[in-house]
Amino acid sequence: MACTERTAPEVLLHDAHAVLFDFDGPVTDLFGRKSTAPVAAEIKRKVLGIWGHLDPDVEACDDSHGILRRLSDMYGRPAATPWDPRALKEAEAIVTEAEHVAVRTAVPAPHVERLVEALSHCGRRLVIVSNNADGPVREFLDKWRLHFDFVVGRDPQRLDLMKPHPASVKRALERLGGPAPERAFLIGDQLTDLQAAHAAGIRFLGYTQSEERAELLRVKRANWVVKSHEPLIEAAEFLVRSN
Numbered sequence: 001m002a003c004t005e006r007t008a009p010e011v012l013l014h015d016a017h018a019v020l021f022d023f024d025g026p027v028t029d030l031f032g033r034k035s036t037a038p039v040a041a042e043i044k045r046k047v048l049g050i051w052g053h054l055d056p057d058v059e060a061c062d063d064s065h066g067i068l069r070r071l072s073d074m075y076g077r078p079a080a081t082p083w084d085p086r087a088l089k090e091a092e093a094i095v096t097e098a099e100h101v102a103v104r105t106a107v108p109a110p111h112v113e114r115l116v117e118a119l120s121h122c123g124r125r126l127v128i129v130s131n132n133a134d135g136p137v138r139e140f141l142d143k144w145r146l147h148f149d150f151v152v153g154r155d156p157q158r159l160d161l162m163k164p165h166p167a168s169v170k171r172a173l174e175r176l177g178g179p180a181p182e183r184a185f186l187i188g189d190q191l192t193d194l195q196a197a198h199a200a201g202i203r204f205l206g207y208t209q210s211e212e213r214a215e216l217l218r219v220k221r222a223n224w225v226v227k228s229h230e231p232l233i234e235a236a237e238f239l240v241r242s243n
Contacts, residue, residue: 008224009235017183023130025189036064050087072159099136111229118236164195
């Protein structure tokens with residue numbers, strides 16, 4: 001059967017043993033409409049005080065996760081005096097604290113509670129694979145009683161392994177028992193999610209209300225892109241009725 005916008009979620013779910021979710025976007029809009037530029041600015045002040053220098057790409061970054069990746073890259077480059085690793089630890093702690101604050105007021109994405117329930121009912125294992133710290137993610141899931149099998153958050157010791165690196169996706173697959181690529185897919189809203197999924201060899205379902213980002217994800221070979229969780233909910237509920 002040829003895949004259409006209607007049948008695509010059914011095709012994805014039919015073979016899937018597990019569904020991996022990015023956290024910020026598909027599960028909750030963690031920071032809402034607020035920019036993370038103040039978090040990035042605090043990190044720059046802290047790291048500058050330790051290292052005494054920031055590379056131009058770090059100076060220009062106003063995103064909390066983006067700056068962690070750039071600092072990790074900077075740390076890995078040769079320098080006359082070795083970079084003090086304390087700067088990365090301090091930077092990661094600042095982002096983690098900002099995430100803990102954000103989850104206090106964050107709410108579930110539209111229909112995600114029903115989606116989690118529907119996927120559980122049709123026997124799919126559910127995992128969070130996120131560039132967010134695992135502590136704030138678990139705090140949010142506990143607060144809203146969203147059941148996931150486990151959470152793979154960023155490794156504070158290996159910021160270089162944040163998505164788009166596939167390490168977190170591969171760790172999730174290993175903990176799931178190593179399902180074949182066609183037995184899992186990742187739901188995400190960012191190009192970095194898609195890149196991590198492709199690098200790990202699994203399929204990708206884009207989730208975004210932005211037409212511009214949806215088109216980008218399609219161009220970059222997302223398997224499907226949706227603007228709502230409802231099509232996947234309908235597919236999961238159909239599978240339950242069919243069994």
